Amino acid sequence: MTVHVRPPVDGATTILIRxxxxxAAEFCKNPVRAEVAAVFARSFYLRSGDLFVCVGxxxxxxxxxxxxxxxxxxxxxxxPGQPARIARRRLARLRSWLAASIVARDAPATALADSVRExxxxxPGLTPSGDDVLVGALALLDALADRHAGACAMRENLARxxxxxxxxxxxxxxxxxxxxxxxGHVGECLxxxxxxxxxxxPDAAVAAIRDIGHSSGWDMMAGIVTALDAxxxxxxxxxxxxxxxx
Numbered sequence: 001m002t003v004h005v006r007p008p009v010d011g012a013t014t015i016l017i018r019x020x021x022x023x024a025a026e027f028c029k030n031p032v033r034a035e036v037a038a039v040f041a042r043s044f045y046l047r048s049g050d051l052f053v054c055v056g057x058x059x060x061x062x063x064x065x066x067x068x069x070x071x072x073x074x075x076x077x078x079x080p081g082q083p084a085r086i087a088r089r090r091l092a093r094l095r096s097w098l099a100a101s102i103v104a105r106d107a108p109a110t111a112l113a114d115s116v117r118e119x120x121x122x123x124p125g126l127t128p129s130g131d132d133v134l135v136g137a138l139a140l141l142d143a144l145a146d147r148h149a150g151a152c153a154m155r156e157n158l159a160r161x162x163x164x165x166x167x168x169x170x171x172x173x174x175x176x177x178x179x180x181x182x183x184g185h186v187g188e189c190l191x192x193x194x195x196x197x198x199x200x201x202p203d204a205a206v207a208a209i210r211d212i213g214h215s216s217g218w219d220m221m222a223g224i225v226t227a228l229d230a231x232x233x234x235x236x237x238x239x240x241x242x243x244x245x246x
Contacts, residue, residue: 002014002015002016002017002086003015003017003046003055003067003069003084003085003086005036005076005078005082005083005084013076013077013078015055015069015071015076016069016070017055017067017068017069018058018068018069018070019062019067019068020066020067020068021062021063021064021065021066021067021185022064022185023064023065023180023185024053024054024064024065024066024067027048027051027053027065027086028053028067028086033048033083033084033085034046034047034048034053034083034084034085034086035047035048035080035081035082035083035084036078036079036080036081036082036083036084037052037080037173038080038126038173039073039078039079039080040073041073041074042056042057042059042060042073043055043056043057043060043073044056044073044076044078045173046084046086047172047173050172050175050176051065051176052065052172052173052176052177053065053066053067054066054067055067055069055071056068056069056073057069057070057071057072057073058070061187061188061189061211062187062188063186063187063188064180064185064186064187065176065177065180065185066187112157112158112160112161113160113161113164115161116134116158116161116162116165117165117166117169119131119133119134120134120162120165120169120170120178121169121170121171121174123219125171125214125215126171126173126174127171127173127174127177127213127216128170128171128174129215129219130170130219131170131174131175131177131178132215132216132219132220132222132223133219133220133222133223133226134158134162134178134181134223135177135178135181135186135190135220135223136190136219136220136221136222136223136224136226136227137158137223137224137226137227138155138158138159138162138181138182138186138223138227139181139186139190139191139194139220139223139224140194140197140223140224140227140228140231141154141155141158141227141231142155142184142186142194143194143195143198144198144231148231150231151231154227154230154231158182159182159183159184160182162178162179162181162182163178163179163182163183165178187212189208189209189211189212189217190208190209190212190217190220192204192205192208193205193206193208193209193217193220193221193224194224196208197224197228205221209221
């Protein structure tokens with residue numbers, strides 16, 4: 001699969017995609033026209049409607065909305081607004097990456113919705129701190145939900161509240177990430193950080209979380225810790241490392 005980015009002058013930059021997250025691969029099954037939404041040191045974002053995908057160097061690691069390419073972003077000379085097209089050539093050969101996720105069951109609506117709306121969009125940036133906290137909390141509850149009834153209920157309620165955040169409360173990119181997290185999909189580094197927290201390996205958790213954005217990883221860690229506190233407050237936490245459950 002390739003991404004073609006057209007600069008203001010004649011010609012186009014062609015980027016060969018090596019690996020794709022599950023949702024990014026699904027997004028690319030049909031020919032897609034998009035535009036460059038944001039450019040960073042090691043990656044850039046493409047937008048098509050309400051959906052964003054991240055095209056990045058291997059160092060950014062895997063994620064559900066990530067396309068990994070052998071490239072150097074700084075050499076591409078990209079800027080927001082440039083048109084792009086994703087071609088599906090050799091899509092069947094594309095390596096995919098998928099982190100385990102929990103499918104939430106239906107549950108009654110709760111008062112969480114108001115609190116989540118107050119947190120959504122809190123802070124500056126494309127992914128505000130409040131949104132990153134919500135993503136971290138969802139990731140932690142996902143990891144516990146299949147073995148812990150309390151965490152499962154919390155996860156269902158939080159996911160429902162997050163999925164109903166109105167447009168306009170946060171950036172379009174961050175709202176896309178929130179919807180994906182509510183559906184049970186998170187990136188590789190966050191997945192590793194949660195796993196390390198649950199197996200009592202704080203050094204590994206910190207090593208994984210510090211690779212996520214400028215401050216997003218630390219905000220996600222705040223969400224992880226907050227959700228973990230909420231679960232342990234019930235006095236019936238699942239001890240994953242010892243294989244015990246209540």
